[in-house]
Amino acid sequence: xxxxxxxxxxxxxxxxxxTKRYPGRPQPAVTELSLTIPAGEIxxxxxxxxxxxTTAMKMVNRLISITDGDITIDGTSVRSLDLTELRRGIGYxxxxxxxxxxxxxxxxxxxxxxxxxxxxxxxxxRAVELLELVGLEAADAKRYPAQLSGxxxxxxxxARALAANPPLMLMDEPFGAIDPITREHLQDEFLRLHRxxxxxxxxxxxxxxxxxxMGDRIAILHSGGILAQYDTPDEILANPASEFVERxxxxxxxxxxxxxxxxxxxxxxxxxxxxxxxxxxxxxxxxRDALSLMLTEGAQEIVVAGDDDEPVGTLTLQRxxxxxxxxxxx
Amino acid sequence: MSPVIAGGPVIPNxxxxxxxxxxxxxxxxxxxxxxxxxxxLQPALVQHVWLTAIAVGIGFAIAFICALAAHRFNWLVPxxxxxxxxxxxxxxxxxxxxxVPITGITITTIEIGLVGxxxxxxxxxxxxxxxxxxxxxxxxARGMGLTRLQVLRRVEIPLALPAIGAGVRxxxxxxxxxxxxxxxxxxxxxxxxIFDGLQINYHTEYVVAGLLAxxxxxxxxxxxxxxxxxxxxxxxxxx
Numbered sequence: 001x002x003x004x005x006x007x008x009x010x011x012x013x014x015x016x017x018x019t020k021r022y023p024g025r026p027q028p029a030v031t032e033l034s035l036t037i038p039a040g041e042i043x044x045x046x047x048x049x050x051x052x053x054t055t056a057m058k059m060v061n062r063l064i065s066i067t068d069g070d071i072t073i074d075g076t077s078v079r080s081l082d083l084t085e086l087r088r089g090i091g092y093x094x095x096x097x098x099x100x101x102x103x104x105x106x107x108x109x110x111x112x113x114x115x116x117x118x119x120x121x122x123x124x125x126r127a128v129e130l131l132e133l134v135g136l137e138a139a140d141a142k143r144y145p146a147q148l149s150g151x152x153x154x155x156x157x158x159a160r161a162l163a164a165n166p167p168l169m170l171m172d173e174p175f176g177a178i179d180p181i182t183r184e185h186l187q188d189e190f191l192r193l194h195r196x197x198x199x200x201x202x203x204x205x206x207x208x209x210x211x212x213x214m215g216d217r218i219a220i221l222h223s224g225g226i227l228a229q230y231d232t233p234d235e236i237l238a239n240p241a242s243e244f245v246e247r248x249x250x251x252x253x254x255x256x257x258x259x260x261x262x263x264x265x266x267x268x269x270x271x272x273x274x275x276x277x278x279x280x281x282x283x284x285x286x287x288r289d290a291l292s293l294m295l296t297e298g299a300q301e302i303v304v305a306g307d308d309d310e311p312v313g314t315l316t317l318q319r320x321x322x323x324x325x326x327x328x329x330x
Numbered sequence: 331m332s333p334v335i336a337g338g339p340v341i342p343n344x345x346x347x348x349x350x351x352x353x354x355x356x357x358x359x360x361x362x363x364x365x366x367x368x369x370x371l372q373p374a375l376v377q378h379v380w381l382t383a384i385a386v387g388i389g390f391a392i393a394f395i396c397a398l399a400a401h402r403f404n405w406l407v408p409x410x411x412x413x414x415x416x417x418x419x420x421x422x423x424x425x426x427x428x429x430v431p432i433t434g435i436t437i438t439t440i441e442i443g444l445v446g447x448x449x450x451x452x453x454x455x456x457x458x459x460x461x462x463x464x465x466x467x468x469x470x471a472r473g474m475g476l477t478r479l480q481v482l483r484r485v486e487i488p489l490a491l492p493a494i495g496a497g498v499r500x501x502x503x504x505x506x507x508x509x510x511x512x513x514x515x516x517x518x519x520x521x522x523x524i525f526d527g528l529q530i531n532y533h534t535e536y537v538v539a540g541l542l543a544x545x546x547x548x549x550x551x552x553x554x555x556x557x558x559x560x561x562x563x564x565x566x567x568x569x
Contacts, residue, residue: 063473087475098470102488102564112474144567
């Protein structure tokens with residue numbers, strides 16, 4: 001295998017009644033969790049504190065042992081694999097990043113390749129390649145973690161997790177300790193990166209908005225690690241499976257759903273009938289932002305116009321409401 | 331400290347520098363230093379360096395192994411801490427004296443005592459250093475598939491180096507100082523000219539030997555600081 005190639009194979013992950021029980025505690029931390037994560041998708045585990053989402057994630061690389069049931073990666077049980085071999089094949093990113101303060105950025109990124117016995121030159125080339133991939137510079141390889149900002153550190157953490165090109169990434173609240181502006185930036189970049197690399201990702205967060213933004217699928221866990229719902233973000237927002245899920249996603253779930261869709265993705269009415277003074281939006285604008293604009297401008301409709309400023313259609317307030325009541329499209 | 335002279339007036343052999351004694355028993359007869367550098371001071375200094383290096387070397391080896399064991403098995407911490415603290419409380423001259431019937435008037439006697447006194451600070455600092463490694467760093471290391479031994483060797487020990495280095499510096503400086511006392515039992519190292527000088531009430535000898543001990547401590551400490559900087563370049567890296 002050419003370790004420098006960006007075309008990673010992704011793995012399918014299956015939780016099969018995976019259970020974690022701690023001795024002396026009446027309720028399991030994770031209860032018979034069963035779900036299938038298709039290869040190349042981002043699955044977000046979300047839920048309130050004590051919901052067992054981090055526990056469920058750490059059972060995959062066996063930082064926490066599985067009491068009952070099983071988890072398989074491409075059909076192979078994680079219980080059957082050698083512990084170090086299993087972990088070296090999984091990218092691991094945590095909130096506090098956990099960079100090694102005594103190693104340069106380049107050596108941090110090269111940790112797993114070095115354990116795998118790659119030649120020095122190749123490790124260095126890989127570190128430079130990854131630094132550029134996560135938006136840093138080759139010269140940063142010589143710096144120490146203490147010389148980086150919080151956002152830069154998390155980028156290095158991501159690069160380090162990607163170093164040996166693992167088919168699976170585990171990310172435990174990776175952007176949780178980062179200021180809101182940098183966080184949004186990192187989320188966008190990670191999504192761009194994911195479209196390129198297509199690895200399977202298990203992403204833990206307690207923030208439902210982050211879950212909706214990042215997840216191809218969302219697993220909502222409630223206390224005791226019981227799966228409340230596992231579905232696409234659109235489906236969860238449109239049809240919450242229980243009162244718990246409804247409360248967890250929030251009363252504004254309609255608005256959140258609108259944020260998932262862009263003007264360019266929905267069927268618009270002809271532009272001809274629109275009022276001339278109607279506000280204008282680009283096709284990349286989300287329905288939520290378009291609605292916000294209509295409400296602030298006091299307009300009943302907006303005109304969608306491309307880069308050449310040529311109107312392509314109109315979105316009315318009426319149509320937004322219809323779209324929300326429509327069945328899930330995804 | 332009162333002179334440990336027994337008996338009446340002694341006319342010691344001051345060698346060729348007698349002149350500067352007879353005129354005035356000064357605290358710093360440079361002529362005597364010149365004449366006795368090679369037969370008294372230099373050998374004592376070299377011996378003192380060895381005494382210290384062996385004591386800290388053996389002490390460090392013992393303390394390091396104990397700290398690794400205690401880091402792995404927490405229940406070992408109280409007994410080892412208590413034992414090293416107990417050793418530290420024993421008055422030094424008494425300890426050296428007690429050892430004489432067992433190990434005789436030998437360098438071994440000195441070294442056993444000196445090693446005993448280094449253990450408290452070397453064990454304590456090494457353990458504190460190993461424990462100071464942030465839990466997220468350990469978790470990341472384990473999550474990436476480093477074995478327990480690799481975590482220890484590549485992460486915990488390097489990150490404990492600043493604390494270990496601080497412990498070694500204290501151990502070296504206190505050992506250099508304490509080793510002069512050991513000459514009361516076994517005449518060896520810089521303590522020998524100090525006790526000799528006191529015995530014959532010749533100021534220059536014990537003052538110069540004492541200054542050499544201080545100088546040695548300062549130089550050793552300085553070298554250790556430099557070594558520590560070379561070993562931990564990451565500590566000076568700041569944004």
